[in-house]
Amino acid sequence: MLKQSVNPDLSGNEPTIVSFLCNWCSYEGADKAGNARLSYPANIRIIRVMCSGRVDPQFVIQAFKEGASGVLILGCHPGDCHYKKGNYKALRRTYLLKKTLQQLGIEEERVRLDWVAAGEGERFAKVANEMAETIKNLGPLQLSV
Amino acid sequence: MAERIGVYVCKCGPNIGDKIDVDAIVNEVKGIKNIVTAKNHNLLCSEDGLKFLKSEIENEKLSRIVIAACTPKMYELKFMRVCEESGINPYLMQMTNIREQCAWVTPDKSAATEKAKSFVRAAINRVSSQEPIERKEIEIQPDVLVIGGGVAGLEACLSLAAQKGRKVYLVEKSPCIGGLVVRFEEVYPTMECAPCMLAPELQEVLQKENIETFTYSEIEDVVGSFGNFTVNIRKKARYVSEKDCIGCSACFEPCPVEVPNEYDEGLSKRKAIYIPFAGALPNVPVIDKDNCKQLNGEECKACEQACPFEAIKFDDEDKIIEKKVGGIILATGSKLLGTEALSRYGYGKFDNVLTALQLERLNASNGPTGGKILLKNGKEPKSVAFIYCVGRKEKEYCSGICCMYSIKLAHLLMEKFPDIKIYNFYSDICVPKKEHQKWYNEILDKGAKFIRSNEIPSISAEGEKLIVGIDDKKVSADMIILVPAIEPNPDTEKLAKIFDISQDERGFFSEEHTLMKSFSTALEGVFVVGNCQGPKDIGDAVAQGGAAAGSILSRLVPGEKLELEAIITEINEDLCGGCNTCISLCPYSAISRDVEKKIAVVDETLCRGCGTCVSACPTGAARAKHFTKEQIFAEIKEVAKC
Numbered sequence: 160m161l162k163q164s165v166n167p168d169l170s171g172n173e174p175t176i177v178s179f180l181c182n183w184c185s186y187e188g189a190d191k192a193g194n195a196r197l198s199y200p201a202n203i204r205i206i207r208v209m210c211s212g213r214v215d216p217q218f219v220i221q222a223f224k225e226g227a228s229g230v231l232i233l234g235c236h237p238g239d240c241h242y243k244k245g246n247y248k249a250l251r252r253t254y255l256l257k258k259t260l261q262q263l264g265i266e267e268e269r270v271r272l273d274w275v276a277a278g279e280g281e282r283f284a285k286v287a288n289e290m291a292e293t294i295k296n297l298g299p300l301q302l303s304v
Numbered sequence: 305m306a307e308r309i310g311v312y313v314c315k316c317g318p319n320i321g322d323k324i325d326v327d328a329i330v331n332e333v334k335g336i337k338n339i340v341t342a343k344n345h346n347l348l349c350s351e352d353g354l355k356f357l358k359s360e361i362e363n364e365k366l367s368r369i370v371i372a373a374c375t376p377k378m379y380e381l382k383f384m385r386v387c388e389e390s391g392i393n394p395y396l397m398q399m400t401n402i403r404e405q406c407a408w409v410t411p412d413k414s415a416a417t418e419k420a421k422s423f424v425r426a427a428i429n430r431v432s433s434q435e436p437i438e439r440k441e442i443e444i445q446p447d448v449l450v451i452g453g454g455v456a457g458l459e460a461c462l463s464l465a466a467q468k469g470r471k472v473y474l475v476e477k478s479p480c481i482g483g484l485v486v487r488f489e490e491v492y493p494t495m496e497c498a499p500c501m502l503a504p505e506l507q508e509v510l511q512k513e514n515i516e517t518f519t520y521s522e523i524e525d526v527v528g529s530f531g532n533f534t535v536n537i538r539k540k541a542r543y544v545s546e547k548d549c550i551g552c553s554a555c556f557e558p559c560p561v562e563v564p565n566e567y568d569e570g571l572s573k574r575k576a577i578y579i580p581f582a583g584a585l586p587n588v589p590v591i592d593k594d595n596c597k598q599l600n601g602e603e604c605k606a607c608e609q610a611c612p613f614e615a616i617k618f619d620d621e622d623k624i625i626e627k628k629v630g631g632i633i634l635a636t637g638s639k640l641l642g643t644e645a646l647s648r649y650g651y652g653k654f655d656n657v658l659t660a661l662q663l664e665r666l667n668a669s670n671g672p673t674g675g676k677i678l679l680k681n682g683k684e685p686k687s688v689a690f691i692y693c694v695g696r697k698e699k700e701y702c703s704g705i706c707c708m709y710s711i712k713l714a715h716l717l718m719e720k721f722p723d724i725k726i727y728n729f730y731s732d733i734c735v736p737k738k739e740h741q742k743w744y745n746e747i748l749d750k751g752a753k754f755i756r757s758n759e760i761p762s763i764s765a766e767g768e769k770l771i772v773g774i775d776d777k778k779v780s781a782d783m784i785i786l787v788p789a790i791e792p793n794p795d796t797e798k799l800a801k802i803f804d805i806s807q808d809e810r811g812f813f814s815e816e817h818t819l820m821k822s823f824s825t826a827l828e829g830v831f832v833v834g835n836c837q838g839p840k841d842i843g844d845a846v847a848q849g850g851a852a853a854g855s856i857l858s859r860l861v862p863g864e865k866l867e868l869e870a871i872i873t874e875i876n877e878d879l880c881g882g883c884n885t886c887i888s889l890c891p892y893s894a895i896s897r898d899v900e901k902k903i904a905v906v907d908e909t910l911c912r913g914c915g916t917c918v919s920a921c922p923t924g925a926a927r928a929k930h931f932t933k934e935q936i937f938a939e940i941k942e943v944a945k946c
Contacts, residue, residue: 196409227944
């Protein structure tokens with residue numbers, strides 16, 4: 160059984176959302192959100208990967224184990240992947256991963272795969288805000304012991 | 305020896321300094337294991353900041369550093385250089401983005417500070433598991449293979465051959481070079497004579513010492529990767545010695561065989577021994593082995609007897625020639641939509657329904673009529689109807705150049721026959737570029753009629769006249785010119801397989817990126833230029849040929865080594881189970897199977913480090929350098945905390 164090594168902080172701090180952003184599109188999209196001074200909740204925590212296709216399902220599970228309550232995976236829009244089709248591979252993996260997570264009692268909304276282009280600062284902020292809202296409504300992830 | 309890690313937090317003036325409590329970050333990380341120093345600085349990217357970093361690394365004898373500042377997209381390379389200059393491997397530095405992705409998006413200072421702390425802790429945790437990476441360099445072969453002797457290929461050859469110390473091999477499928485363009489009389493928008501425009505280029509390619517041209521030759525196979533390809537060229541039997549033949553043409557006349565000449569689009573006949581058209585270069589005939597009597601068991605030898613130089617060699621055989629090259633440029637061109645699709649327009653049924661390319665040949669002084677545009681009955685046409693966009697609906701793309709060359713042909717017809725009536729049936733007119741609109745306006749002014757419809761016209765005949773029927777309108781004309789869609793050459797598929805590159809849904813070679821890398825492919829070192837990449841005009845094709853040559857010139861420098869991508873995948877031989885999962889996923893065909901060891905092997909020249917193979921590897925044998933599972937887990941551990 161999956162166990163969280165860190166108990167979620169229920170004292171007021173928002174549970175974290177670990178966000179894997181591809182180096183070429185989404186990470187730059189997040190930078191653009193910063194350039195435009197768009198705000199989104201501080202519990203969006205970013206990790207840069209070269210491609211959304213690098214996001215191993217283990218990363219997602221590890222994020223939950225380490226205390227995250229949501230995971231965001233962002234890649235280039237379909238057809239725009241810097242590495243041709245890495246984002247499609249991420250799509251396939253995420254689909255299967257969600258099925259597995261559901262069996263573990265983790266709501267599938269806790270994982271969101273989406274596309275943000277390098278110029279899409281507003282879109283990044285929108286996705287980040289929506290995800291934060293989703294996780295707020297679901298509440299902190301509490302895995303059974 | 306314990307690691308000595310330094311942490312440097314940049315204030316970026318007020319940008320980070322006012323939004324985040326940088327002192328709080330510095331104080332917090334000071335207690336973390338192996339952190340020997342943590343400091344803030346007003347502006348690390350400034351000259352003063354870089355000097356500060358250098359002296360810190362040297363004085364504190366640091367082995368790794370963390371920089372918390374702006375996005376790594378700004379100055380990561382700059383900071384990596386400082387590391388290198390100060391004696392730390394640049395991959396032992398980790399930047400974390402506390403400006404764009406923290407200070408600027410988090411209005412609440414304490415929330416921003418907490419978030420920044422988690423980013424810095426994550427970077428510290430990650431940097432501890434980072435490994436030095438050496439940038440590898442490999443020996444390369446500066447020679448280049450160009451396939452296709454049309455305008456794009458010629459430009460590539462000449463640009464490449466201008467650099468000393470390199471050989472260029474030009475492989476051309478047909479017996480002569482110059483592609484489609486050399487068969488045109490005049491080209492738009494300059495209206496100059498195409499053979500004259502190309503003659504100096506053709507001569508230079510054939511005579512230049514460091515260009516070796518293989519006409520009537522095809523690519524057999526290729527192995528290797530960027531910098532070091534080995535190619536086998538099939539030089540088809542020509543049955544005429546290029547060494548002995550002087551191009552006197554004495555052999556044509558006595559040949560008893562006559563077949564339609566494909567280089568005149570079937571409008572003339574050629575012999576079994578022939579040159580494609582007058583002035584074709586190189587000026588050496590070829591014997592078409594499918595039609596030659598002697599080569600098909602009938603005693604003939606008429607050409608051999610006529611040749612004053614003993615240049616006819618009936619015992620000639622195909623030869624396979626191996627060449628080693630560093631880069632490959634495909635410039636294999638395009639063709640007009642097949643004749644089958646044209647039959648609904650009366651092509652093949654009515655004598656005076658021709659394709660635009662047939663009209664080009666009729667207009668060419670080296671063509672079947674010596675440049676006279678005549679109807680089948682020998683009379684001059686008094687009215688010509690052009691039907692644009694033939695096959696566009698089925699193809700679902702606009703070839704983009706047909707309007708302009710049709711306008712050019714209409715213009716030429718109006719010059720030749722001042723009283724001629726020109727009808728243009730079109731669905732959309734496409735005349736982009738600075739020079740083109742005026743040609744369109746000019747033929748409009750001269751009275752050319754443009755009739756717009758989305759319907760496919762019906763073609764019928766009334767006596768000697770042809771009738772174009774569309775939307776209840778009927779127009780009678782002496783000649784109908786079909787302007788068909790441009791499609792890839794039939795051997796595109798075969799070449800895509802040989803080179804392991806992909807084709808787009810329209811059948812053209814796929815470029816790496818439609819806009820930013822329109823002439824390279826996903827396979828490093830293999831370029832696609834000219835119409836084999838997509839329909840384009842002469843100027844654009846030449847530009848691509850030059851661009852690909854430039855790309856090769858800057859990377860395959862004679863006498864220099866090629867630096868490889870540092871962040872790539874490596875495979876642990878002991879862990880690999882040989883399942884081949886990674887091989888099927890790699891978008892660059894960078895992974896292959898070592899048959900003896902039964903494991904996967906990464907070609908370091910082809911891998912670009914996306915890491916999708918790593919995510920799928922069931923045994924953990926595949927490892928993404930600088931983005932290993934351990935490194936990502938180290939980051940997760942800190943950022944996931946509330």
